[in-house]
Amino acid sequence: MHRSETTFDNDVFAHVAQLFEQKGRMLSSDVLEQFAREVVERVSEGVSVRTKVARTSIAPDDIASFCDLLLVPDQPRVALEFIAARRAEGATNEDVYLGYIGEAARLLGERWEDDSLTPLQVTVAAGTLYALMRALRASGLSDHPFDSRRAALFATVPGEQHGVGITIASDMFREAGWDIDLRIGPDQDSLLDRVKKTQPKIIGLSLSSCDRLPELLRVVVALRLTCPSAFIGVAPGADLTAEDVQSVADIDIVFGDALSSIAALEHLVTTKQRL
Numbered sequence: 001m002h003r004s005e006t007t008f009d010n011d012v013f014a015h016v017a018q019l020f021e022q023k024g025r026m027l028s029s030d031v032l033e034q035f036a037r038e039v040v041e042r043v044s045e046g047v048s049v050r051t052k053v054a055r056t057s058i059a060p061d062d063i064a065s066f067c068d069l070l071l072v073p074d075q076p077r078v079a080l081e082f083i084a085a086r087r088a089e090g091a092t093n094e095d096v097y098l099g100y101i102g103e104a105a106r107l108l109g110e111r112w113e114d115d116s117l118t119p120l121q122v123t124v125a126a127g128t129l130y131a132l133m134r135a136l137r138a139s140g141l142s143d144h145p146f147d148s149r150r151a152a153l154f155a156t157v158p159g160e161q162h163g164v165g166i167t168i169a170s171d172m173f174r175e176a177g178w179d180i181d182l183r184i185g186p187d188q189d190s191l192l193d194r195v196k197k198t199q200p201k202i203i204g205l206s207l208s209s210c211d212r213l214p215e216l217l218r219v220v221v222a223l224r225l226t227c228p229s230a231f232i233g234v235a236p237g238a239d240l241t242a243e244d245v246q247s248v249a250d251i252d253i254v255f256g257d258a259l260s261s262i263a264a265l266e267h268l269v270t271t272k273q274r275l
Helices: 010-026 029-050 060-070 077-088 093-113 119-135 164-175 187-200 210-226 242-246 256-272
Strands: 151-156 179-183 202-205 231-236
Touching: 010 029, 010 077, 010 119, 010 187, 029 093, 029 210, 060 077, 060 093, 060 119, 077 093, 077 119, 093 119, 093 210, 119 151, 119 210, 151 164, 164 179, 164 202, 164 231, 164 256, 187 210, 187 231, 202 210, 202 256, 210 231, 231 256
Parallel strands: 151 179, 151 202, 202 231
Antiparallel strands: none
C-alpha cells in the first residue's frame, strides 16, 4: 500500500502501534485503562463538535464492523486496511474521521459503559484508534501548519509542582531570542485549554521522575489529539534515560541540557523554514 494511495502515513502508524505494545509490557492495567479512556473520550468529544457542521452517511453496520476490527488483538493493521479499502471505494477524509474513527470511538464508549466490552478489549481498540488518528493525513482537518516562529510552550507535567529546571531553561531560551509561554503546575485541563487557545507549534514538557511517567503518557495523548501538528519534546528527570521515555511516549524528542535543547529547536525551525 503506497503513500499516494491512502491518507495514512504508514510509518507513523507502525511506530505509534509499536509504542502502544510497549506500553502494554511496561505499564499497569490501570494506567493502560486511563490511556484508553483518554482516547475514547477525546476522540468522541472532537467528533461531536465537528458533526454539528459536517455529517457523513456511513451505515451503522459498517461502523460496527470497523469497531470489531479494532478489537482484534495484536493485529492493528487490519483496521488500517479496512479504512484503506473504504478510501479506495471513494470515502472522503471526513467520512474516515467523522464516520469511522469518531463513531467507532463513540460506540466503544457505549459498549464500555454497558459492560459489553472488557477494559482490556477497549484498551486494545483505543491503541489502534489512536495510531490511526496519528497516521491520518488530515489535510482539511488538522490545525494550522508549522509557521517557523521561534516560540514554544513549556510546562511541567500535570501534577508536578516544582519547576526550577524548566524555569531556568525558559530563561535561557528567552536570552537566545525565543518567545516562551511557561506554565508551572497546571492540571491537565488548564494546560489543554491553553494549548487550544494558543495552538503552539512546539511544546516542551518537564518530567521530574519515573513516578510521573503515567501522567506524561496521558497528557501527551491529550496534546496529540488537541494539537496534532505540534512538535513535542520532554526533559526527563535523572532517573530516566532518553530510551526509557521514547520507548513508551509518543513524543518527537527527548531534551538534554538547555544549550543542546536550544540548538535542537533552532535546527528544527531552520529546517521548517526551508520546506
